[in-house]
Amino acid sequence: MADTLTPVLSRGWADERSWTREAYEARDGYSALRTALDMAPDEIVTLVKDAGLRGRGGAGFPTGMKWSFIPQENPNPKYLVVNADESEPGTCKDIPLMMANPHELIEGVVIASLAIRAEQAFVYVRGEVLHVVRRLRAACREAYEAGYLGADVMGSGRRVDLVIHAGAGAYICGEETALLDSLEGRRGQPRLRPPFPAVEGLYASPTVINNVESIASVPAIVRGGVEWFGSMGTEKSKGFTLYSLSGHVKRPGQYEAPLGTTLRELLDLGGGLRDGAELKFWTPGGSSTPILTAEHLDVPLDYEGVGAAGSMLGTKALQVFDQTTSVVRCVLRWTEFYKHESCGKCTPCREGTWWLVQVLQRLDAGQGRAGDVELLLDLCDNILGRSFCALGDGATSPITSAVRHFRDEFEAGMHTSSAELFPPAASTLFAAEVSA
Incomplete structure (x- = not known):
């Protein structure tokens, strides 16, 4: 087992101008790409499979297995799409990675493209983080200038082009098929599956969609090998x-x-x-x-x-x-976010999140009605598993778990507001301490 702290992706974040190509090359940057160019595409896929890399975007699906789903007999072009539309409340790992170490992601993009035989790749970035878009585009230019991207990657005769695409600021575009619709210039809404993206994804062609951290982890696996990667983590969750x-x-x-x-x-x-x-x-x-x-x-x-x-x-x-936090108030804020970000395509999510907010607002204000807690759970039950994509399911998870662990706080909302139960003084004091 490795030490508690294992700086691999973050090992150079404190370096001077760590985001530049020169700084990345000084940390063995692009050495994994040189190794990968001497490997057959299927060898790269097998390496990532054997390493046990699982998707770092949420579901934890094996990355190498996802790559192997691409039907190589399909005559259409193959595409790699990196999902950098990080926008869920509390999630903040991909943006620091792209700011401090964008070339690790770009090297991973090139290796992954070689593995699935794709000549065109895209990084779909959340539109609000303009500084990240600029940082990635600058790194992309550096990679082209050095021959790591383009028509003849490092003189190998293989082509990999990369586009840094800025989204329009919709949380739903973190859902992979909504992301593809947005990338194609349409309104970002989830697609019906099947067909799955591996068969008919971007422009109805075979497409692999991976999270930023998943792709950025690939160069380290190529450099370190299967045993090194497996020395970290657990038996089924490696690295x-x-x-x-x-x-x-x-x-x-x-x-x-x-x-x-x-x-x-x-x-x-x-x-x-x-x-x-x-x-x-x-x-x-x-x-x-x-x-x-x-x-x-x-x-x-x-x-x-x-x-x-x-x-x-x-x-x-x-x-x-x-202990100064109101569970009801916290869950309400999250649910307001999901209500606002619902694309409106399906009734359970569009209408269900609206009703969840109404009930939670009553309980937060101490104006709950008899049966409101049961109504909350009933609404969640009618959304879970019935919405078009996982946004509806995600909106119900914090509510049902919060009621399970803190039902008394929800029931207190029948007669006492969250502000009375949890006075803002403690939170205000903490804010003052932080600002000081």
């Missing part, structure tokens, strides 16, 4: 990953560690909770994952461990909340 620690902690930030690390260990690295705070609840993978409590401090943060605890690892966005 290193970025954990985003935020909320009521002394040192929030990105902590790169092997999969299977616990929140207790990460809190120790982050200096612990703020003074006088006690852990009340936390999210293991962003706001769309079921919340956990202090009794889950020692749950291994891998796909199996978090799943067994009743939640999902998701994007590994660990939002930590102490």
Whole structure:
């Protein structure tokens, strides 16, 4: 087992001008691409399969297996699309990675393109983060100038072109098929499946869609090998990953560690909770994952461990909340986000999230009606598994888990507002301390 902190993706983030090609090359940058150019495409796919790299975007699907689904007999062009539309509340790992180390992502893009025999790749970036778009485009120009991208990658005769595409600011475009529609110039809405993107994706051609961290992890696997990658993590969740620690902690930030690390260990690295705070609840993978409590401090943060605890690892966005936080108010804010970001294509999500907000607002204001908690759960039951994509499911997860762990707070909303139960003084004091 590797040490608690395992800087691989983040190893050069503190270097001077770490985002430049020169700085990346000084850290063995693009050496993995040279190795990959001497390998057959199927060898690269097998290497990633054997390493056990799982998608770092939420679902944890094996990356190499996803690549192998591309039908090479299809005469249409093959495409690689990198999903950089990071926009879920609490999720903040891809943007720092792209800002500090964009060439790791670009090298991964080229290797992955070689593996699936794609000559065209896209990175779809959230439109609001213009500074990230500029950073990636500058790195892309540097890669073209050095011959890492273009018609003749490093003199190999193989072509890989890359487009950095800025989205228009819609959370739904984090759903892979909505992303493809947006990339094609249409309104971002989920597609009916099948056909799946591997068969008919971008421009009705075979397409692989991977998260930023998944693709950026590929060069390290090519450099280090299967055994090295497997020395980190757990048996079924191998390797290193970025954990985003935020909320009521002394040192929030990105902590790169092997999969299977616990929140207790990460809190120790982050200096612990703020003074006088006690852990009340936390999210293991962003706001769309079921919340956990202090009794889950020692749950291994891998796909199996978090799943067994009743939640999902998701994007590994660990939002930590102490005893001054109203669960009802917190869940309301998240649900307002999902209501606003619903694309409106399907009735359960479009109407269901609206009704969830109405009920939660009543409970937050202390104006709940008899049966409101049961109504909340009934609404969630009618959304879960019935919406067109996972946005509806994600909107219900924090609500049902919050009611399971803190039902008394929801029932208190029949007669007492969240502001009365949790006065804002403590939060205001904390804000003052942070600003100071």
